[in-house]
Amino acid sequence: MQSTAPPRLRGGRSRTLAALAALTALVPTAGCTVANSDATGSTGTAGTTLRVVLAQEPPTLEPCEASLTSTGVVVRSNISEPLIERDPESGELQPLLATEWEQTEPTTWALEVRSGVTFHDGQPFTAEDAAFSIDRAVNSDLACNVDGYVFDGKDVEVAATGETTLTVTTEDPDPILPLRLSFIEVVPRTTATDAKVREPVGTGPYAIEDWETGVSISLRRNDDYWGEAPAFPEARYVWRSEPAVRAAMITKGEADLATALNPEDATEDNSVAYPNNETTALRLDGREAPLDDIRVRRAIDLAIERQAISDTLFDGLAEPAAQLVPDGVVGYNDELAPTTPDPDAARALIEEAAADGVPVDRRISLIARNGQFPRVAETAEALQYQLAEVGLNVEITMLDTAAHLQYQLRPMPEDAGPVALLIMHGNQTGDAAFTASQYLLSEGAQSTFGTADMDERIADASALSGPERADALADVLAAQNDDIAQYAHLAHMRGLMGISGAVRYEPNSASGDELRLSEVRPADQEGS
Structure with missing residues (x-):
């Protein structure tokens, strides 16, 4: 795995890079012990049980x-x-x-x-x-x-x-x-309609055996499955919030697959890098001052050192982004380039807004989710530093999944003040209309505001097909940058999946959202 060297930075930017380097030094190394590793119940089950360690416990299994x-x-x-x-x-x-x-x-x-x-x-x-x-x-x-x-x-x-x-x-x-x-999971017509289910019944290759809250989820092979039978009779999920712990479980033979490893914990023997379709960005809530002023939103966009963050915190496993979808998605706009950082221009915009009475000194909450991606806390700290450098008052709040979802999805908390939400969006549909309707539409489930013109653009583009659809969606993504600036894009990400030598699996762009256990084979299985 080759890492790109950090770019040379001049003047004030060298201080930002130094801050990023200092933050990176805080990240634990792979030479750690696995606390309470015996409690996983995984040791000694390789061969019959496929053992998966996640970054967090699923909040629900509702299909x-x-x-x-x-x-x-x-x-x-x-x-x-x-x-x-x-x-x-x-x-x-x-x-x-x-x-x-x-x-x-x-x-x-x-x-x-x-x-x-x-x-x-x-x-x-x-x-x-x-x-x-x-x-x-x-x-x-x-x-x-x-x-x-x-x-x-x-x-x-x-x-x-x-x-x-x-x-x-x-x-x-x-x-x-x-x-x-393709996004609707099928359940029997006897499933409750007045409440979401905890342990669903499906048609898949595995059925739920047990969900011990806070400990593990166990699956058993569905012997009546209509398709090809999976190789492992059982599967067991556990979760460990520390990436170094997940990596160590792979190295020590306590897990077969591990999601979202950190670059410093990854080796050629314990992990594989793969494109995961995820894009990170700051969603700027335009309902509250000072973020309701587009000059402030543009200043935030100009303040971010995307390349330094990608190289220093993501070890080159990311590319600076200019839009919410990666290349390969219908509507990706190849004419958009990541914003070149310009702290001086950002400061000038902040000063101009302040002169017009915008309360630019009001505290902005930068909200991120624990385990959202490797080094998420350090990324939040780097963003806080960069925004402070241009004159903004930013405070970091790290939340768990359930609390973060309250800010991510409508209806969002009232009286929360100005919020810059660190998001990671994965477009697994392959079509930017899903991103636009969710993140850019005025009343989109994950949008805080918009315009009538943008809403009309999205509606018109969504009704088209073929090349016309792609071009119209590309124009929508350009209009977000030119006219609204609700999002300050950070990076298109690559994931690191831990894979033990006991199994064979090739992760793909969907693996972070849909880890198909039936595609995993024992390493010694013929034809694997």
Whole structure:
């Protein structure tokens, strides 16, 4: 693994680099001991149990929340499955629980579902279950993440027209409805609709054996699975918040897979780097002063030393970003370049805003999530330093997943003051319309504000297909930078997954959100 040397910085920028270097020195090295490692219950189970160590315990296993990374990494394609799946390498849609789909009318799609599939509790899977799952995730009052993130909060009409056929009708023509359906996990029609479930029943290759809160989640192989049987009879998830601990568990043979390792803990023997489609950014809440002034938001964008952060804190496993989606996503704008840092220009904007009465000295809360990505706390400290250098008063707040979600998703906390939220967005759909409707629309589930013009741009782009769609979405991303500046983009990330010598697995861009256990094989298995 090769790391790019930090760029040469002149004048005041050298102090920023020095601060980053000092922060990096605070990060623990890999030469650590694993506290309470015997408590994992993993030692000695290699060969029959696939052992996975996560950065955090999933907040829920509810399938309609599987578009949340911390839930989807366990649930998606392991416990439950969608009708259609997107190949993370090619971007093509492939049959799963649905075998065929076609657009029969401008607003209607017809689907054929697979026969001979059963749920973990023995119930047969039919088109009624598929229709129920769509209706439950999109039209109910459960406030599922997939409803806002994938379907933009718009209801659909869905009906089973036969034992294996169903139709889905949208209010307006939707050229990418099959892609949206790939985010809905199928559950039996006996599933509760008045509350989210803790231990779901699905059709996947694994079923839940036990979830001991705060300790572990155990899965057992579904021997009646309709597809190819996974190699491991059992799987067990534990979680350790310290990346060095997760890496040490791989090295010591206490885990087979570990998510989100830090660069300093990674070696050629214990990890693999992979593109994870994640983009980090600061979301600037434009509802509160001083962030309601675009000059202040532009100043923040100009203050950030993206290359220094990428090189020093991310060890070169990131590229400075100019937009919320990486290359390869429909709508990626290859004409956008990361903002060149200019602290002097940033200070001038702050001073200009102050002269007009903007309260630029008001404290801004920089909120980040523990375990959000490697060295997240150090990244927050670097951003705090850089913003202070241009005259802003920033205080860091580190939160756990549940508390961070309160700021990330609507309805957001009232009277929280000005907030710069550190986010990490992974567009696993391959289409920037999902990013735009979620993060840029005025009433988007993860947007704090917007404009009527931006809303119209997003609506128009979402109705198009082919090259016209890509161009229109690229214009949307450019307009965010030119006209709104709700986001100060940081970096397109690469992940580091710990993989022991006992297993074979090739991570891909979806692995951080959808870690398919059926793709993991014992190292000594023939053909692996």
